[in-house]
Amino acid sequence: MSRIRVTSAQLLIACAQARARQQALPAIKAGDDAFDWPDFWRRADFHGLTAIAVAGLRRSPSFIDPAALEEGERRLQRTAHLNLLRTAEAGRVWRTLMDADVRSLIVKGPTLAALAYTNVAERPINDLDFLIEPSQLERAERALTGAGYIPQWSADGAEARMIKPRVGATVFFHEKLPVTIDLHRRLTLGWQDPIWSFDELWQRRTDVAVAGLSLPTLGPEDLLLYLLIHGSKPDHAWARIGWLLDVALLTGHEPVIDWSGIWRRAEAHGFGRSVRVGLLLAERVFDDPLPAPLADAVRADSIARKLADEICQRLGKTVAELEREDWVFRRRFISKIVERRRDRMRQFVDYLICPTFKELEFVRLPRWLSPAYVPLRIARLAYLAARWPIGRLLVGR
Numbered sequence: 001m002s003r004i005r006v007t008s009a010q011l012l013i014a015c016a017q018a019r020a021r022q023q024a025l026p027a028i029k030a031g032d033d034a035f036d037w038p039d040f041w042r043r044a045d046f047h048g049l050t051a052i053a054v055a056g057l058r059r060s061p062s063f064i065d066p067a068a069l070e071e072g073e074r075r076l077q078r079t080a081h082l083n084l085l086r087t088a089e090a091g092r093v094w095r096t097l098m099d100a101d102v103r104s105l106i107v108k109g110p111t112l113a114a115l116a117y118t119n120v121a122e123r124p125i126n127d128l129d130f131l132i133e134p135s136q137l138e139r140a141e142r143a144l145t146g147a148g149y150i151p152q153w154s155a156d157g158a159e160a161r162m163i164k165p166r167v168g169a170t171v172f173f174h175e176k177l178p179v180t181i182d183l184h185r186r187l188t189l190g191w192q193d194p195i196w197s198f199d200e201l202w203q204r205r206t207d208v209a210v211a212g213l214s215l216p217t218l219g220p221e222d223l224l225l226y227l228l229i230h231g232s233k234p235d236h237a238w239a240r241i242g243w244l245l246d247v248a249l250l251t252g253h254e255p256v257i258d259w260s261g262i263w264r265r266a267e268a269h270g271f272g273r274s275v276r277v278g279l280l281l282a283e284r285v286f287d288d289p290l291p292a293p294l295a296d297a298v299r300a301d302s303i304a305r306k307l308a309d310e311i312c313q314r315l316g317k318t319v320a321e322l323e324r325e326d327w328v329f330r331r332r333f334i335s336k337i338v339e340r341r342r343d344r345m346r347q348f349v350d351y352l353i354c355p356t357f358k359e360l361e362f363v364r365l366p367r368w369l370s371p372a373y374v375p376l377r378i379a380r381l382a383y384l385a386a387r388w389p390i391g392r393l394l395v396g397r
Helices: 008-021 037-046 050-058 066-099 109-117 134-146 158-167 198-203 220-231 241-253 259-268 272-286 295-300 302-314 319-337 341-353 357-362 367-387 390-395
Strands: 104-107 128-132 149-151 169-174 180-184 206-210 213-217
Touching (some): 008 037, 008 241, 037 066, 050 066, 066 128, 066 134, 066 213, 104 109, 104 198, 109 128, 109 206, 109 241, 128 134, 128 198, 134 149, 134 169, 220 241, 220 272, 241 272, 259 272, 272 295, 272 302, 272 319, 357 367
Parallel strands (some): 104 213
Antiparallel strands (some): 169 180, 206 213
């Protein structure tokens, strides 16, 4: 049997493709001394594909390095343990919110793993995302505090006033468990259109069997659109193959998808290019055919095609290279993915005057002094512009 010599990036993508197609890995040669297995596992962790990589290597011919597979198994055990713990905690938190008369939807996490992958252990669960009705925020925060969670920002501090409205979420850390909860009031950024109301998402929700519970999540079309928007967020820019695999597997799992409805909603709220780029990437990485109702419009967007080309090239870079180039690419990505002029203006103003964690870490101010973070933000950007080339101003956060 002839074997194809591959790099660590190519092997990882091949594992993801094999999972998407429900096939075994092709005959490859990756077990010689020249193959960089540590780099392979770093990539797998970064892209959220450790479990997928282990499963692919298990089904591969015997020329895969046994020691490398053992390292993958150890990593998988750690991921599986955290996934089980966080899945159980998702159920407990959901019941806690229900007992407090707070309706909530679990976004991604264990519900997405159960829907798209069927096996919760296959997709890493890094945090738990709960979407609630904005009017129930205080009640939900009290319930979480009573369940052993500590808010990232003090309710009386300037952070709560300056950051919470901007990101649309409150972050909680469990006082003992390795669990983080993002309590969302909206699923888009502050400068973006609020594309859904909670009530309509609740009406179209899907209940998923997870850990012996029936947990509510977004309906199929809402979840697909959210995943396409999520991957195209400025701080994400489709940097991880795992996000693309989510889209590919969920699309394959759902027999009927109203792509025309997804398209109309995306276009109406300024997310058309986010959808086009995501679908082009799924086509190029996993050979997923473009949805027939959208194919012509997707292919007609030359900017989306160029972005997809550049993102595909970035998927082959090392984790260090991606992190080193992240700021530069992210600013360029934002300038292309945001189509509407008013959205670009909102994003620019948000970038210019809204404080980030850099400013909040520099100095902690009381709530009544929170407006002082705006000139502090501008001063920091001016300092960066004076100290570094002007490009630093455009890319630094």
